[in-house]
Amino acid sequence: MRATGVRKAMAAETEAALKEAARRQFAEHGYLNTKITDITTAAGRATGSFYEHFASKEDLLQALLADMHTQADGQIDLAEHAPHDLTDPDQIREHIAVAWDVMRDNRPVVTALFESALTEGPASGALWDRLAADTRIFREHLDYLREQGHDLPGDPALISAAMGGMLSILAYALVPTAQAGPCDQVTTGQRPGSPFTDREVIDSVAKLLLYGLAGPPR
């Protein structure tokens, strides 16, 4: 490795440190609340260094999103090998589970994108665009069901957005808790997390979306 290679490696290290610090800050204080200096300080770098790697906070977020995509595509592709019938109990649960897991693994990014979409206001349609993009897969499956003559509760575009929106808002609102370990007597000083486990959320949402409040037919 040449000398320039070492420099490159150090620069890459700084970039990684900034990204990691940003994820922590976004998760803890929210995307809107964290200042550029919060990120650089948390990463142990100077303010000016930030702009050597990213043009702005929004630019950094896009970089984090790209990272997430390359990582998430694997999980999704895996799930997509199964046939596509969202009215099958196992399959809808699997889809919800994958979506939820991706959201939890990338909670800082997901919540940040959520906040970012609201920055442009309700009239901009930015949130709708985001929902539409994030639920493309749901929508394709619903389109397929409709073609099969299945009687959906409404337009696939609307239903898939509603489903995805429900998941997104829950992912944002449900603050993660130390998940039911043997030693959860040890409490951090912070606000108590949501009382729901990931499994409980996935099961509940899957059931609700499959059978609704009426429950499965007897």
Added chain:
Amino acid sequence: MRATGVRKAMAAETEAALKEAARRQFAEHGYLNTKITDITTAAGRATGSFYEHFASKEDLLQALLADMHTQADGQIDLAEHAPHDLTDPDQIREHIAVAWDVMRDNRPVVTALFESALTEGPASGALWDRLAADTRIFREHLDYLREQGHDLPGDPALISAAMGGMLSILAYALVPTAQAGPCDQVTTGQRPGSPFTDREVIDSVAKLLLYGLAGPPR
């Protein structure tokens, strides 16, 4: 009416003008984007006058919320005269319809509250608190169902939040459109509104939440 009465009336008029201007600005540019000066300018008043009536933008929002509550309580009380069984198709549709109508009538306030809740970040739990507060009625109904031995898809607190969250996010994301009038050739220059009518949203969400994707039992 005394002279002071006239002054009071003028002051009240200014306050009303500020509120109305704020609603317009919130709807058009979003809560976070609108500056105090945007509101005062739109209301045709000076910047300094704002603080004679409200301590801050957040304070103004709370005032708008109070207005909304006094107005909405009527609609809700009306609906609450009916018995409580969310697994009855007519009743769940009615509940969704009332919630949706209140949101649409107060869209500027609802969307502003939504943005405001995100200001504090995901870890604050502010959004969860808001969801819990806004879906209290749903939750009570679900608690009741559970007591009756009905098999719900999950914990009432979680399910009601999921239902309310779905409605909230749709209310934010679905930008209102001139609703199917005879002369909708006349397009404003702005972004095309959502292709869904209020009725379509209400019907679709009600069906989804009652029977899920599987649809009603045959």
Added chain:
DNA sequence: GTCTATATACAGATAGAC
């Protein structure tokens, strides 16, 4: 109460030494 003018505060972004 309302206005104009201004003070305060701070985040985003840049300049230039090393």
Added chain:
DNA sequence: GTCTATCTGTATATAGAC
């Protein structure tokens, strides 16, 4: 590439005349 120091823009909030 990284640092320190600084500049700029802008939103909030206040001061003081009317």
